[in-house]
Structure formats: structure tokens, C-alpha cells
Amino acid sequence: MINKLLNKGWINQILHPSVSDSDLHERLEQARQQLPVPVFWLLGKTQSGKSSIIQALTGSSRAEIGQGFRSCTRQSAVFDFPNEDTAFVRFLDTKGLGEVGYDPSDDMAWCQSQAHLLMVVIKATDHELDGVLSAARSVRTAHPEWPLLVIQTCLHEGYPSKATNHRHPYPFSGDQFDSHTPPDLVRSMRVQRQHFKALNAHYVAVDFTQADDGYDPAHYGLEALWSAIESALPMGLQHMLLQNRLHTDQLNDVYAQHAYPHVMGYAISAGLLAMTPIPAASIPLVIAVQGKMFHSIASIYGVSLTKRSVYEVFSAVGIGGMSIGFGARELAKLVPGWGSLISGLSTAAITYALGMTLCYYYAQTQQGHAFTAKMIKAVYEEQLQQGRELLKARFTQKSAS
Ligand SMILES: Nc1nc2c(ncn2[C@@H]2O[C@H](COP(=O)(O)OP(=O)(O)OP(=O)(O)O)[C@@H](O)[C@H]2O)c(=O)[nH]1
Ligand SMILES: [Mg+2]
Structure with a gap:
């Protein structure tokens, strides 16, 4: 009864x-204040591949990501996954980074009480990194406890020709790239990593292409990205997403x-x-x-x-x-x-x-x-x-x- x-x-x-x-x-x-929602802070220039990373990690479409962003600070927007009310992971996208003199303090304040992973997103062939570097340095100085992951994107732009395919198995796990990895790309990535050395960063290399670009797999390096995330923030997020x-x-x-x-x-x-x-x-x-x-x-x-x-x-x-x-x-x-x-x-x-x-x-x-x-x-x-x-x-x- x-x-x-x-x-x-x-x-x-x-x-x-x-x-x-x-x-x-x-x-x-x-x-949520008792167990804050983890925030992945994507720090990178425009077109460096930030939205593509959100897309690959969440399985959301470009359109869903585009519509899902809401402004949270003057220069940044946040994407709540799966949505604002039930978010269990948040992505902070720093739009202001392309501007001269980007000051990350507003964004840091917004992040203050939340669990964190700072993801610096750079194209593997980009060497104009002053803006990103100085922002990353400021955040690192204020919050040395937030793990820093440098994600090197668009690998195939450093391949010798369009016919070159991704290396298998994935050769970028450690600092020793295998000898068959295209040498120009390796040089470029090493120089970039050198810049971040003092910041005690971890590194991942990815190439998140579209299906019709013809690269196999389309999300190259995704597993490595997930394992880097899991070692930085061991919350079992991969399986939850x-x-x-x-x-x-x-x-x-x-x-x-x-x-x-x-x-x-x-x-x-x-x-x-x-x-x-x-x-x-x-x-x-x-x-x-x-x-x-x-x-x-x-x-x-x-x-x-x-x-x-x-x-x-x-x-x-x-x-x-x-x-x-x-x-x-x-x-x-x-x-x-x-x-x-x-x-x-x-x-x-x-x-x-x-x-x-x-x-x-x-x-x-x-x-x-x-x-x-x-x-x-x-x-x-x-x-x-x-x-x-x-x-x-x-x-x-x-x-x-
Ligand atoms: N080949 C390749 N293309 C990528 C990669 N990441 C992003 N792209 C492409 O580069 C372009 C920009 O990528 P987005 O992910 O939109 O970059 P974003 O940093 O979010 O750019 P904004 O939103 O403009 O700041 C898109 O056409 C993507 O398809 C990558 O790892 N490899
Ligand atoms: Mg974007």
C-alpha cells in the first residue's frame, strides 16, 4: 500500500x-559549488582549431557549438556541455586573444572557483606566438596549480605534400618523435615546445580534419588528447562524454x-x-x-x-x-x-x-x-x-x- x-x-x-x-x-x-564543473580554458588565436577541439571532444556539431556559446566575460564565451542547466564540462573560448594587449584577468576571475585545465591551442606551423605566450604566462603565474596542455593542431599543414598521410602508430606521444615523421613538421613543433618549456606544459599533437579532407582518421590524435586530459584531471570525463x-x-x-x-x-x-x-x-x-x-x-x-x-x-x-x-x-x-x-x-x-x-x-x-x-x-x-x-x-x- x-x-x-x-x-x-x-x-x-x-x-x-x-x-x-x-x-x-x-x-x-x-x-555545483561543492563539486565545481570542470572548465577547459581554450586559449588560442582565431582559427587555431578551438571549436574543432570542442567538436571532437563532445561529438557536438559545428552548428550546435556555434549556437551554444554564451558570453561570460567581455572577451570570452563559454560553451556548456550538454547544456547550461546540466553542464558537466564547460569550455571557455577566449575570443579576445587576437586583439592587441589581451588581458586575461577578467577570464581568470571568471574561472577562479572552478576546476581547471588550461589548453593552449596553436597551429603546429604557427610561429607568431607572442600573444598566446604572454597570456599563457600570466595565467600560469597566477595559477600554477592549473595544468597546462599545449595542443598543436593542423599537423598536415606541415606535411611535405598533399599525398602524405598521417603516421601510424601515432608518433607524438613522447618528446622523441619517430624518424619517419616529416622533418619540417618535427622542427616546427620542437621550436614551439621550446617556447613553452619554462611553463612546465604537457603537449599533444592533433589533426582534426573534415571527413572529405581524406585523412585517416578524421580525428587524428584524439585518443592522445583524451589521455592527456585524463592525466591532468582524472575525472573519467572521456566515458561520460x-x-x-x-x-x-x-x-x-x-x-x-x-x-x-x-x-x-x-x-x-x-x-x-x-x-x-x-x-x-x-x-x-x-x-x-x-x-x-x-x-x-x-x-x-x-x-x-x-x-x-x-x-x-x-x-x-x-x-x-x-x-x-x-x-x-x-x-x-x-x-x-x-x-x-x-x-x-x-x-x-x-x-x-x-x-x-x-x-x-x-x-x-x-x-x-x-x-x-x-x-x-x-x-x-x-x-x-x-x-x-x-x-x-x-x-x-x-x-x-
Ligand atoms: N586540418 C585541420 N584543420 C583544422 C584543425 N583544427 C581546425 N581546423 C580547421 O581550421 C578552421 C578553424 O578551426 P576552428 O576550430 O573553427 O578554429 P577556432 O579556433 O574555433 O576559430 P575561431 O572560432 O574563429 O576563433 C576550420 O576550417 C577547421 O576545420 C586541425 O587540427 N586540422
Ligand atoms: Mg571557434
Whole structure:
């Protein structure tokens, strides 16, 4: 009986959240202060390849990136991924760098309380680096704790001819480039690295081309870029961004791929909200985030969210899943200081699993496949495991600030 009542209340709140958008927005902003969203600060001249890096890392299209930027300081814009409310990674694009006398202090102030990775983006053949260098120096002096990654782009512009292809395996991992790498390019990259030496930078070389440029692969060096990011900020971001984690057969439709980062964003938001010192107060907020997630998934699948679909998913998952992680508070008490992080993680993982299970439900309905409550439950259990794995690093590690 109690379960039935809870189900009903819950489902209604999912369908019609009792928290206003502005309230939720405000509470999320507060909650994010505990575990700030990592910001990748892209410092580079115009046309150096900054947007292409965002595109390669997030899988967003050029148009999505173009439309997604919002101004945040006089000279810079920020791209929130997957969107402003559920962002779990932010890219700061310093537009002012092309101007004479760019002063990074506004941008530094904006970044102040956030976890950071400074990415200096330069074309591998560019040697007019004074502006970038002096900006990088100022940031480095003020914030020696922010890791610095120098990304050398557009490698093929340094190849001897159009017929030259990328080297395989990727030869730019260490400082010793292999002897078959085009010598002019190697010389150019070495000179650039020399300039940044005093700044204690790490380096990656990439060539993010368009499919019709004919280079293989189009995103050359992406893996190396990811591993450099992961060693600088070990937060497991790569798997949180990359939709191709969805290798389960049941969840490989394009809608689920598209929904994936949104589900991740909502899951992290729910987890952050659950980390409050007054747990009871966070329950309606967590449900409101889950409600928004359900509506957003439905709209990705081109349907409207019905009571029936929510009911079918929730009843298949069972009351265990519905307790959205508040049971973890018992466990949390046993681990002083980590309690709120653990309940944040379990709420996030459960929210993630609910989201992916709804994707499965819609995919099956849409494709006309027969499915049972048992199958839904199995998907949920599997996604719960996956969610815990994916989100662990985000919730158990204080990010550098
Ligand atoms: N071949 C190659 N082309 C690249 C690479 N990165 C960027 N480009 C191309 O260079 C041009 C500029 O790249 P963007 O990523 O838009 O550069 P940006 O720094 O964002 O430029 P602004 O937004 O104008 O400041 C585009 O035509 C890209 O397709 C790269 O690594 N290799
Ligand atoms: Mg750009």
C-alpha cells in the first residue's frame, strides 16, 4: 500500500514537477559549488582549431557549438556541455586573444572557483606566438596549480605534400618523435615546445580534419588528447562524454546515443542536489531533475511523456530503485566526511540508470519489440552498475580548484 502511494506521488511529480525552473536553476548553481564543473580554458588565436577541439571532444556539431556559446566575460564565451542547466564540462573560448594587449584577468576571475585545465591551442606551423605566450604566462603565474596542455593542431599543414598521410602508430606521444615523421613538421613543433618549456606544459599533437579532407582518421590524435586530459584531471570525463560507451545491444539506437550526455548531465545534477546537508530537502529537487530528464528523453524520442510509460518503467524497476539512493545515507554515516559524496554518487547512478532504462523502453516501443517488466529490470540493473562506474571518479574526487 505504501509502495503504491509512493509510486503514485512520485509519478505525478515526475510528470508535473512541483519545483519551479528558476528555483531548480538556483539550487543547482549552489550545489555545483561543492563539486565545481570542470572548465577547459581554450586559449588560442582565431582559427587555431578551438571549436574543432570542442567538436571532437563532445561529438557536438559545428552548428550546435556555434549556437551554444554564451558570453561570460567581455572577451570570452563559454560553451556548456550538454547544456547550461546540466553542464558537466564547460569550455571557455577566449575570443579576445587576437586583439592587441589581451588581458586575461577578467577570464581568470571568471574561472577562479572552478576546476581547471588550461589548453593552449596553436597551429603546429604557427610561429607568431607572442600573444598566446604572454597570456599563457600570466595565467600560469597566477595559477600554477592549473595544468597546462599545449595542443598543436593542423599537423598536415606541415606535411611535405598533399599525398602524405598521417603516421601510424601515432608518433607524438613522447618528446622523441619517430624518424619517419616529416622533418619540417618535427622542427616546427620542437621550436614551439621550446617556447613553452619554462611553463612546465604537457603537449599533444592533433589533426582534426573534415571527413572529405581524406585523412585517416578524421580525428587524428584524439585518443592522445583524451589521455592527456585524463592525466591532468582524472575525472573519467572521456566515458561520460563519449556516447560509444553504449555498446549494449539494447541501447545502441541513435536516440539513445543522443540522449546519453543529457542523461549524464541530469544524473550528475541529481547527485549534486542529494549532497546537501539536509537530505529531506533535496528529495523534491532530485525528483524534479528526474522529471526534467524524463521529459527531455521523451522529446528526443519524439513522443510526449505519459503516465503509463513512467509507471511501466518505475514498477518494473521496483521500489528498490525508487528509493533513489537515500538508503545510502545509512552507509554514509559509517564513513565520516565521505557521506555526502557517497549518497551523491548513488543518487546520480540511479538517476542515470532510470534515464537509460527509459531510453530502452522507448526504443522497444518504437521498434515494436515485445518486452517484459523483467527485461526492463535487467536493463536497469545493468545501467545502475554502469552508472556507478562512470560517475565514481566525478563524485569521489575533489576536483583541483
Ligand atoms: N586540418 C585541420 N584543420 C583544422 C584543425 N583544427 C581546425 N581546423 C580547421 O581550421 C578552421 C578553424 O578551426 P576552428 O576550430 O573553427 O578554429 P577556432 O579556433 O574555433 O576559430 P575561431 O572560432 O574563429 O576563433 C576550420 O576550417 C577547421 O576545420 C586541425 O587540427 N586540422
Ligand atoms: Mg571557434
